[in-house]
Amino acid sequence: MKTPTVNYRKEKVADLNIFYREAGSADAPVVLLLHGYPTSSHMFRNLIPILSEKYHVIAPDLPGFGFTDAPNYKEFTYTFDNLTKYIQGFIDQLGLKRFAIYVFDYGAPVGYRLAVANPEKITGIISQNGNAYVEGLSDGWNPIQKYWAEPSEENRNNLRMMVAAGTTQWQYFTGVSDPTLIAPESYSLDQFFLDRDENVELQLDLFKDYASNVALYPTFQQYFRDKQPPFLAAWGNKDPFFLPPGAEAFKRDIPNATVKFFDTGHFALETHVNEIGQEILDFLAKLPK
Amino acid sequence: MKKQTIYYKTINVDGINIFYREAGDKTKPQIVLLNGVPNASSAFQELIHDLKEDFYVIAPDFPGFGNSDIPDKNAYAYTFHNISLSMEKFIDQLGLIHPTVYALGYGGPITFRIASRRPELFANYILQNSNAYEEGLGPAMLNAAPFLEKRHEETEKLVKPLLTLDGIKLFFLNGAKDETKINPDGYLNSLFYLSRPGQEEIQLDLLYDYRTNIAEYPNWQKFLKEKQPAILLVWGKNDVFFPLSAAEAIKREVPSAVLHVYDTSHLALEEHHSDIAERIKEFLLK
Numbered sequence: 142m143k144t145p146t147v148n149y150r151k152e153k154v155a156d157l158n159i160f161y162r163e164a165g166s167a168d169a170p171v172v173l174l175l176h177g178y179p180t181s182s183h184m185f186r187n188l189i190p191i192l193s194e195k196y197h198v199i200a201p202d203l204p205g206f207g208f209t210d211a212p213n214y215k216e217f218t219y220t221f222d223n224l225t226k227y228i229q230g231f232i233d234q235l236g237l238k239r240f241a242i243y244v245f246d247y248g249a250p251v252g253y254r255l256a257v258a259n260p261e262k263i264t265g266i267i268s269q270n271g272n273a274y275v276e277g278l279s280d281g282w283n284p285i286q287k288y289w290a291e292p293s294e295e296n297r298n299n300l301r302m303m304v305a306a307g308t309t310q311w312q313y314f315t316g317v318s319d320p321t322l323i324a325p326e327s328y329s330l331d332q333f334f335l336d337r338d339e340n341v342e343l344q345l346d347l348f349k350d351y352a353s354n355v356a357l358y359p360t361f362q363q364y365f366r367d368k369q370p371p372f373l374a375a376w377g378n379k380d381p382f383f384l385p386p387g388a389e390a391f392k393r394d395i396p397n398a399t400v401k402f403f404d405t406g407h408f409a410l411e412t413h414v415n416e417i418g419q420e421i422l423d424f425l426a427k428l429p430k
Numbered sequence: 431m432k433k434q435t436i437y438y439k440t441i442n443v444d445g446i447n448i449f450y451r452e453a454g455d456k457t458k459p460q461i462v463l464l465n466g467v468p469n470a471s472s473a474f475q476e477l478i479h480d481l482k483e484d485f486y487v488i489a490p491d492f493p494g495f496g497n498s499d500i501p502d503k504n505a506y507a508y509t510f511h512n513i514s515l516s517m518e519k520f521i522d523q524l525g526l527i528h529p530t531v532y533a534l535g536y537g538g539p540i541t542f543r544i545a546s547r548r549p550e551l552f553a554n555y556i557l558q559n560s561n562a563y564e565e566g567l568g569p570a571m572l573n574a575a576p577f578l579e580k581r582h583e584e585t586e587k588l589v590k591p592l593l594t595l596d597g598i599k600l601f602f603l604n605g606a607k608d609e610t611k612i613n614p615d616g617y618l619n620s621l622f623y624l625s626r627p628g629q630e631e632i633q634l635d636l637l638y639d640y641r642t643n644i645a646e647y648p649n650w651q652k653f654l655k656e657k658q659p660a661i662l663l664v665w666g667k668n669d670v671f672f673p674l675s676a677a678e679a680i681k682r683e684v685p686s687a688v689l690h691v692y693d694t695s696h697l698a699l700e701e702h703h704s705d706i707a708e709r710i711k712e713f714l715l716k
Binding site: 149150183186190208324325326329334 | 435436437438439449472475479496497609610611612613614615618619621622623704
């Protein structure tokens with residue numbers, strides 16, 4: 142079987158070059174893939190060929206991540222509101238009118254903000270460990286929550302271990318029953334980006350601003366209740382950050398939501414891309430155009 | 431639906447953990463994929479996806495490369511001879527029986543050294559931008575010639591840039607047709623691995639040892655002439671290391687060799703893995 146072509150492009154949005162992967166026919170329904178911490182659209186490298194036979198797949202890197210520009214934290218406001226502003230600009234410039242979104246980790250608060258602001262554009266939502274409920278937050282958030290409560294230099298410094306190579310690898314292997322499924326280029330490329338000059342500082346800024354996402358959870362939930370978007374939660378059930386109750390909770394606000402668990406960790410696509418890909422294809426096939 | 435499963439494993443070969451990618455069904459025809467600088471087995475990631483339904487595919491990282499162990503250079507001299515011994519044992523330990531070998535770049539000298547010792551080991555040869563002829567040395571190799579002749583501080587300056595991002599891009603982008611088809615993950619991951627402490631010394635040791643390959647070229651030519659093995663040549667013609675003249679020389683020696691030329695760089699798989707996979711299927715399955 143021939144592998145579909147993936148193109149690696151850049152779109153200038155305001156002052157930043159936004160890198161994105163694009164595959165599939167321009168006439169096909171659009172699926173927008175939003176990555177999480179500390180990775181980039183690299184995390185979708187194996188999902189894109191599965192989806193692009195039937196869909197027009199677009200996967201940008203958020204500002205500060207991957208191949209998108211990462212201005213110094215002193216010169217750029219690293220908040221989820223601001224990341225969303227750039228992705229909104231990206232969507233507008235590419236002229237995306239209607240699309241499904243796949244949100245993971247940091248991609249979720251960005252994607253849910255976009256959905257709240259553009260409900261008419263959203264055909265459906267796929268949340269892979271993309272949290273919107275307090276009961277989804279694990280104890281792994283405690284040191285970050287401490288920094289929210291008291292944004293001191295000491296509490297900021299305590300979070301530096303979270304961006305170290307050992308922690309990045311730990312995130313990939315925790316909850317994974319077959320470690321031979323984890324491609325080393327996943328965590329090595331992530332670490333390459335994290336180890337760039339002062340990238341760590343912008344990551345700490347975003348850890349701090351994650352509080353703004355939790356504050357918006359009620360807004361996201363209200364949107365779910367009001368708009369009842371077609372919804373698939375595909376969740377690694379051993380994610381050390383986002384717990385299964387966070388996935389179950391979607392059904393409270395969207396009774397028709399489909400919630401599927403996969404026996405894996407945070408980066409569920411690294412181990413279960415075939416299974417999750419099939420779920421997504423089944424879900425997308427039922428969406429309105 | 432296209433399945434994506436590739437396994438990432440290690441096996442201990444003489445005290446060195448050799449990392450390898452494994453995909454496909456063991457009962458299918460076997461292909462072992464060999465590459466060195468700048469991106470080791472990750473060069474084959476997309477090709478493995480293309481081939482894994484029809485073949486059993488194995489792609490190791492050489493000692494010192496990628497995710498394999500990096501033995502101390504005092505315990506393990508980084509020479510093509512030593513790496514060829516490690517790879518020969520690796521192939522035996524995995525129990526591969528007469529696999530086809532796909533040799534890219536440094537994979538070429540490793541393959542020719544193994545084949546010279548055990549001419550029956552490889553059933554078929556797929557050669558891509560790797561070399562056995564002086565006329566196949568491209569401008570980037572000729573630029574390194576003073577270093578290969580005599581290694582010292584001054585001549586090292588000629589080759590050290592190969593380990594920087596600009597140098598790595600020579601392999602990926604120089605001569606490539608459409609940059610939007612080249613996945614930037616590849617060259618940044620290469621930089622990540624080649625920037626690790628101790629890598630510069632190891633890579634310079636091995637590159638300096640390339641002179642022993644040039645000395646071996648006549649023996650490999652004799653091997654090709656006498657054995658007339660089944661060969662598929664797939665070539666990025668704008669390669670600055672081993673350009674099309676390297677492929678043409680092999681084709682002259684082995685007239686039955688099938689040559690497919692691509693208008694691209696050294697790492698021809700970046701732009702053309704799908705087509706190269708189809709040529710491999712034609713070569714091995716028809």
